[in-house]
Amino acid sequence: MRDLDVELLWWEGCPSTERALDAVKEALADLGMEGVSVRKREIRTDDDAHDAGFVGSPTILIDGVDLVPAAAEEQIGLSCRVYRRRDGRVSPTPDPDDLREALRSAAERAEVTK
Amino acid sequence: MTLSIGQVAPDFSLLDTQGRKWSVASYDGAPATVVVFTCNHCPYALAWHDRIVDVAREYAARGVRVLAVNSNDADRYPRDSLDAMKDRVAKEDWPMPYLHDATQEVAREYGAAVTPDVFVLDAEDRLRYRGAPDANYDNPGERAEWLREALDAVLSGSILERPETKPVGCSIKWKS
Numbered sequence: 001m002r003d004l005d006v007e008l009l010w011w012e013g014c015p016s017t018e019r020a021l022d023a024v025k026e027a028l029a030d031l032g033m034e035g036v037s038v039r040k041r042e043i044r045t046d047d048d049a050h051d052a053g054f055v056g057s058p059t060i061l062i063d064g065v066d067l068v069p070a071a072a073e074e075q076i077g078l079s080c081r082v083y084r085r086r087d088g089r090v091s092p093t094p095d096p097d098d099l100r101e102a103l104r105s106a107a108e109r110a111e112v113t114k
Numbered sequence: 115m116t117l118s119i120g121q122v123a124p125d126f127s128l129l130d131t132q133g134r135k136w137s138v139a140s141y142d143g144a145p146a147t148v149v150v151f152t153c154n155h156c157p158y159a160l161a162w163h164d165r166i167v168d169v170a171r172e173y174a175a176r177g178v179r180v181l182a183v184n185s186n187d188a189d190r191y192p193r194d195s196l197d198a199m200k201d202r203v204a205k206e207d208w209p210m211p212y213l214h215d216a217t218q219e220v221a222r223e224y225g226a227a228v229t230p231d232v233f234v235l236d237a238e239d240r241l242r243y244r245g246a247p248d249a250n251y252d253n254p255g256e257r258a259e260w261l262r263e264a265l266d267a268v269l270s271g272s273i274l275e276r277p278e279t280k281p282v283g284c285s286i287k288w289k290s
Contacts, residue, residue, distance in 0.1 A: 013285035016157075079191065080284040082157040091252065092157035 004063060004106055007039045011049075011057035014080035016092040020058035027099040033107060049077050056081025058093065062106045068094055116225025119277045123149070123239045124223045128183065130211035131200045136181060138239060144179040146242075146268040148261065149233040151226040151286065153186045154202055155193040158283035159229040161251040165258040166230065169247075170210045173265055180210040185221035186229070186287040194287070221286055228283035234264040242268050245279030 006024060010017040021038060028036050043054045052059075055074040059081060060067040068083060085095045117123055125139045138147060150166055152159045170180035186194035196214050203212050215221055224233060234243035243264030248256035260279055267274040 013287075015282060075193070077190065079287075080156050080158070082155065082160060089252075089254070090157050090160040092161070 004033070004036050004103070004110055005039075005061075006036055006103075007041055007061040007064075009041050009043055009052060009054055009057065009059040009061065011043045011054075011078050011080075013078060014057040014092065016080065017058055020060065020093045023093055023096055023099060024060060027096060027103055030100055031103055031107065033103065043078065046077060054078075060094065060099070062102055063110065065106075067099060067102045115223060117223070117233065117241050117244070119241050119244065121241055123233065123235050123241055124220075125239075126215075126220045126223070128213040128215055128220065130213050131196070131203045132211075134211065136211055136213055138181070138235065142179075143237070144177055145237050146173075146178045146265055147235040147239070148178065148180040148265070149183060149224065149235065150180065150247075151183050151185055151221055151224070151229055151231040151233075153184050153191075153194050153229045153284070153287075154198055155186075155191060156229045156284035158251050162230050162247045162258070165247055165254065165256070166232075166261070167207075167209060169258050169261055169265070174209065176269055178265055178269070181213055182208075182210050183213045183215050183220060183226075185215035185218045185226065187218070187289045188216070189289070191287050218286075218289060226286055228281050228285055230283050231281040231286075232261055234261065234268060236268045242274055243277055244281070246282050249279075251282060 008021055024038050043049050055070040055076055056079045080092055083091045083094045085091050086097055123138055125137055127135055127137050129135055184194055184199055188195040199212050232247055236242050247258035247261045250256050264274055
């Protein structure tokens with residue numbers, strides 16, 4: 001048994017960090033995993049971005065795996081990330097259903113105690 | 115430098131994706147001009163794009179001119195290169211020219227900070243509104259209402275109750 005490792009990578013050039021953090025916490029609460037903490041890691045430089053494989057802010061890693069795997073055309077660097085909602089709309093944050101689904105799957109893999 | 119409400123906007127001369135030259139000067143008698151700083155890769159600019167396009171189409175009949183300007187550093191962000199701008203316009207139906215501010219001089223003169231950043235000018239090219247298109251990038255039902263309010267006020271000669279809002283979006287990618 002172990003906790004999930006949830007990490008939010010962010011860059012100051014995008015205003016969506018707090019919204020993304022709130023979305024992660026809400027999804028965790030929906031799944032009864034309020035006890036899981038979310039680490040924030042700031043990406044400050046191009047070197048940081050390359051070291052982290054950072055394709056845009058916010059990027060949410062669950063047990064080190066990107067919630068939404070980066071598409072081939074996404075470039076590493078300091079930028080704001082483009083997500084698609086399930087209804088096709090462009091959004092600066094992931095679809096809440098995608099977030100919950102990824103957390104649920106990771107929790108099942110990790111056999112997290114709820 | 116940041117353009118203030120009531121100030122005359124600096125003129126510029128920029129080329130669009132088809133190589134045509136555009137100026138903000140009101141030589142063509144436009145009763146209002148919208149200068150919107152935008153780009154290809156920012157989720158906020160993309161989320162608001164269709165609403166701005168709708169405004170451009172709907173207000174064209176009333177003489178309003180909309181100029182979209184991309185000022186991002188294309189060296190570091192190739193998705194904002196002139197070629198990428200051309201590709202996008204070719205694939206989409208744009209009712210407004212997409213101008214390339216390669217030197218970033220126009221963005222600096224206007225004090226543009228993010229994409230999208232909307233500037234509404236009256237017939238004398240004075241700044242009447244600066245800010246976001248509407249209150250919520252995530253809600254297409256907002257219909258760029260703040261921008262529409264500004265244009266309606268300029269076109270009717272009435273006082274604009276909300277001349278400034280906080281622009282929301284991705285920071286403009288300045289050359290280092």
